[in-house]
Amino acid sequence: MDMLKKLSHSSLALPLAALALLLLFNALFVDDFFKIEVMENGNLYGRPIDILYRASSLIILALGMTFVIATGGVDISVGAVCAISAASCCVMLGGDISGIPEHPFVLAILCGIGAGVLAGIWNGTLVAKFKIQAMVATLILLTAGRGIAQLLTDGQIITVYYKPFSYIGGNIPGIPLPTALLIALCMVSLVIWLDRKTSLGLMIQSVGINQTASKYAGINVTLVLFCVYIFSGFCAGTAGLIEGSFIRAADANNCGLNMEMDAILAVTLGGTLMIGGKYYIGGTIIGAITIQTLTTTMYAVGVSSDRLPAVKAVVILLIIVIQSEKFKQMYRNYRLKQGSSAAKEAEHA
Amino acid sequence: MEQAAKDTYLLTMRHIDMFFPGVKALKDVSFNLKKGEIHSLMGENGAGKSTLVKVLTGVYQKTRGEIEFDGQVIAPKTPLESQKLGISTVYQEVNLCQNLSVAENIYIGREPKTAWGGIDWATMSERAAKLLNEKLGLSLDVNKTLGFYPVAMQQMIAIARAIDTQCKVLILDEPTSSLSDHETARLFEIMRSLKEQGISIIFISHFLEQIYTICDRITILRDGTYVGEYEVKNLKRIDLISKMMGKEISEGEIESNLDKATASSDVLVETSKVTVPGKVKDLSMQINKGEVIGLAGLLGSGRTEIAETLFGVLQKSEGSIKIDGTEISIKNPMSMMLNKIAFCPEDRKLAGIIGDLSVRENIILAMQAKDGMFRHMPRAKQNELADYYIKLLRIKVSDREQKISTLSGGNQQKVIIARWLATEPNLLILDEPTRGIDVGTKSEIEQLAVSLAKEKNMSVVFISGELGEEVRTCSRVMVIRDHEKVTELNGDEISTAHIMQAIAGDYHGHA
Numbered sequence: 001m002d003m004l005k006k007l008s009h010s011s012l013a014l015p016l017a018a019l020a021l022l023l024l025f026n027a028l029f030v031d032d033f034f035k036i037e038v039m040e041n042g043n044l045y046g047r048p049i050d051i052l053y054r055a056s057s058l059i060i061l062a063l064g065m066t067f068v069i070a071t072g073g074v075d076i077s078v079g080a081v082c083a084i085s086a087a088s089c090c091v092m093l094g095g096d097i098s099g100i101p102e103h104p105f106v107l108a109i110l111c112g113i114g115a116g117v118l119a120g121i122w123n124g125t126l127v128a129k130f131k132i133q134a135m136v137a138t139l140i141l142l143t144a145g146r147g148i149a150q151l152l153t154d155g156q157i158i159t160v161y162y163k164p165f166s167y168i169g170g171n172i173p174g175i176p177l178p179t180a181l182l183i184a185l186c187m188v189s190l191v192i193w194l195d196r197k198t199s200l201g202l203m204i205q206s207v208g209i210n211q212t213a214s215k216y217a218g219i220n221v222t223l224v225l226f227c228v229y230i231f232s233g234f235c236a237g238t239a240g241l242i243e244g245s246f247i248r249a250a251d252a253n254n255c256g257l258n259m260e261m262d263a264i265l266a267v268t269l270g271g272t273l274m275i276g277g278k279y280y281i282g283g284t285i286i287g288a289i290t291i292q293t294l295t296t297t298m299y300a301v302g303v304s305s306d307r308l309p310a311v312k313a314v315v316i317l318l319i320i321v322i323q324s325e326k327f328k329q330m331y332r333n334y335r336l337k338q339g340s341s342a343a344k345e346a347e348h349a
Numbered sequence: 350m351e352q353a354a355k356d357t358y359l360l361t362m363r364h365i366d367m368f369f370p371g372v373k374a375l376k377d378v379s380f381n382l383k384k385g386e387i388h389s390l391m392g393e394n395g396a397g398k399s400t401l402v403k404v405l406t407g408v409y410q411k412t413r414g415e416i417e418f419d420g421q422v423i424a425p426k427t428p429l430e431s432q433k434l435g436i437s438t439v440y441q442e443v444n445l446c447q448n449l450s451v452a453e454n455i456y457i458g459r460e461p462k463t464a465w466g467g468i469d470w471a472t473m474s475e476r477a478a479k480l481l482n483e484k485l486g487l488s489l490d491v492n493k494t495l496g497f498y499p500v501a502m503q504q505m506i507a508i509a510r511a512i513d514t515q516c517k518v519l520i521l522d523e524p525t526s527s528l529s530d531h532e533t534a535r536l537f538e539i540m541r542s543l544k545e546q547g548i549s550i551i552f553i554s555h556f557l558e559q560i561y562t563i564c565d566r567i568t569i570l571r572d573g574t575y576v577g578e579y580e581v582k583n584l585k586r587i588d589l590i591s592k593m594m595g596k597e598i599s600e601g602e603i604e605s606n607l608d609k610a611t612a613s614s615d616v617l618v619e620t621s622k623v624t625v626p627g628k629v630k631d632l633s634m635q636i637n638k639g640e641v642i643g644l645a646g647l648l649g650s651g652r653t654e655i656a657e658t659l660f661g662v663l664q665k666s667e668g669s670i671k672i673d674g675t676e677i678s679i680k681n682p683m684s685m686m687l688n689k690i691a692f693c694p695e696d697r698k699l700a701g702i703i704g705d706l707s708v709r710e711n712i713i714l715a716m717q718a719k720d721g722m723f724r725h726m727p728r729a730k731q732n733e734l735a736d737y738y739i740k741l742l743r744i745k746v747s748d749r750e751q752k753i754s755t756l757s758g759g760n761q762q763k764v765i766i767a768r769w770l771a772t773e774p775n776l777l778i779l780d781e782p783t784r785g786i787d788v789g790t791k792s793e794i795e796q797l798a799v800s801l802a803k804e805k806n807m808s809v810v811f812i813s814g815e816l817g818e819e820v821r822t823c824s825r826v827m828v829i830r831d832h833e834k835v836t837e838l839n840g841d842e843i844s845t846a847h848i849m850q851a852i853a854g855d856y857h858g859h860a
Contacts, residue, residue, distance in 0.1 A: 202710055203722065205705070206714060
């Protein structure tokens with residue numbers, strides 16, 4: 001009971017409740033939703049695994065986005081950076097139908113992630129050094145990013161036949177869990193380590209809450225801002241590899257499309273405010289999973305993909321309104337009134 | 350006689366009250382402005398000068414009272430309305446458009462039109478040039494963008510814009526704060542020529558020198574109340590200051606002093622001829638180990654700027670700063686923190702606390718910034734440190750995880766002081782550490798400053814607008830006026846009366 005009470009007061013309560021509600025809906029109306037099977041090749045298969053697997057690149061993007069938003073900024077270029085990263089990696093591997101890579105696989109992966117980090121350095125320089133508003137600064141790569149990806153691939157969709165590339169978005173033979181999920185787990189661990197074992201978290205929040213005071217306390221505000229954008233670029237680079245590997249190709253136009261919005265949504269669903277300050281890693285992860293669960297649920301109950309965005313929008317609207325401070329206050333007032341009228345009735349009786 | 354005096358007034362404001370929710374900003378304030386005079390509105394920050402001006406220009410609506418202008422009662426609802434009546438304002442910050450031309454800036458919103466309804470550019474440029482030339486004696490290319498000209502010139506252009514609209518009263522709100530001496534002199538010439546043209550000017554400035562150079566009469570406000578109206582030539586500076594501060598000065602006034610710290614002869618910080626353009630002028634000073642040195646001066650005199658220069662927030666353009674005998678280069682606050690200098694800024698809310706973080710996090714912040722990102726202090730150590738300072742400074746909190754924004758001002762201040770004590774500084778700069786704090790906590794902080802100097806041999810720079818506080822705590826007081834060091838008071842010389850005289854420029858010391 002005490003645990004429950006504590007949980008209901010924690011910042012994770014609402015994101016968790018939203019997710020639980022969705023899962024409950026699935027449990028009631030979708031057959032075998034929670035069933036996990038072991039396939040012939042030893043891989044695990046089932047909707048819960050599928051959700052986590054599909055959510056992994058979003059989780060990774062949202063982790064980077066959490067830090068950025070906590071500083072009071074936003075990085076709307078991450079979707080486009082995914083495309084650059086995927087393109088860089090695929091170009092390095094080449095589209096040779098025999099499946100022989102042009103360059104070593106490791107080098108190609110580093111190129112993909114490196115492209116993301118470069119994009120992060122670009123964004124970080126604009127925001128931290130030149131003090132350009134984050135939305136405007138990252139808008140540049142949002143619009144230019146896919147063009148850059150096109151340039152890298154010469155306007156072609158390069159399909160990669162090199163087998164190991166598909167392992168990133170699929171399974172490495174002999175390992176039952178999808179690789180993307182494992183990568184996401186690694187990133188989550190990295191972020192938790194950064195949060196707990198370094199003072200980056202303290203500094204990010206401090207900068208997000210009060211930049212002037214942070215400066216007076218000796219914090220290098222420029223460096224902190226620079227770091228969060230680089231980290232966001234790193235996350236986007238990693239997520240780009242996964243997205244590219246899903247379709248085994250570099251599709252400059254569609255890779256990571258609109259994912260920046262989902263990432264921002266995941267962060268806000270998790271309870272981190274857009275004005276910056278306190279952030280909630282756990283909330284972000286749950287937020288990302290909630291978004292993916294919602295998509296999967298819609299498909300499972302037969303909502304067609306063209307209607308999906310509308311339904312998704314309604315559900316998310318509900319979640320956000322319930323989380324809002326104003327709604328909570330209205331609810332409290334309602335409870336108060338109920339309480340007082342109940343007391344009156346008791347008196348009458 | 351009475352009637353005759355009344356007739357000479359262009360503007361009279363009578364019994365003005367102004368309430369903001371919960372605050373009474375003006376209480377029964379009167380103000381009389383003659384035609385063709387330069388009238389200064391004086392008072393410390395928060396005395397109500399700006400509020401009064403804003404009531405006059407229609408930014409705020411007065412709660413009670415009457416404004417009579419040019420023979421009729423007015424009650425402007427918007428700045429535009431008061432402008433149409435002939436009351437124009439030029440604010441401290443030039444609020445014109447940098448990317449428009451000079452002519453456009455002057456005529457924006459009332460451009461001369463052609464027969465077709467379009468803007469008559471030729472006439473506009475011609476008129477702008479003529480206006481600047483005739484009224485202000487300036488000849489400049491009115492088609493260049495405003496940003497092309499220096500701030501001082503922009504201010505003149507703002508004045509040109511203000512006086513073109515049938516202006517009878519011109520309000521200049523701190524127009525000189527970003528101007529050099531030479532530019533200020535130029536502005537004064539223009540003010541005199543406007544005065545000759547019959548325009549009345551309300552001049553607001555923190556610089557006493559300037560008031561005595563340019564103004565005819567002074568109205569003094571204090572804490573939102575009217576103190577009085579005086580001819581400048583009949584009001585001694587010392588009287589002006591005591592009226593602004595609300596403190597009668599009697600010679601030989603005795604303050605009850607704390608058992609003060611005695612400075613050692615070792616010099617900790619030495620500055621020579623340090624200049625920050627527009628903020629600090631030619632500052633040479635010494636801070637000895639184990640002393641509490643006070644910086645006294647009116648608000649806006651440059652006390653804070655000196656502190657910010659010592660902490661590396663402001664960058665000096667000339668001069669040198671030595672710490673422990675070695676000259677150091679200052680890039681940012683961190684370089685001073687590494688030299689063991691700490692600074693509690695004046696504006697606690699804006700530059701001190703990180704509101705949403707806990708008391709613990711606020712305390713370890715500076716130390717952690719000094720250690721760097723990857724030398725994270727273990728949680729147990731953080732707790733220990735936070736608890737130590739909560740106990741040492743008697744900070745009232747429910748526990749160390751309480752959000753700092755929920756504490757009272759005094760306790761917030763203690764947390765900020767704790768943040769800096771945790772870095773174990775050799776020099777602690779306290780800028781207005783007791784502002785807005787209850788009396789009990791106030792004397793605790795004063796005692797703390799003295800005991801740090803005495804027991805830890807720490808040097809403390811103590812900045813306060815409250816002279817009594819300086820007298821109680823400081824073993825040496827540096828008096829600042831118009832961004833310059835005027836004099837230093839030592840030992841027995843330190844008294845409220847002497848400090849005030851020094852601020853007014855009437856104190857010449859025993860030596």
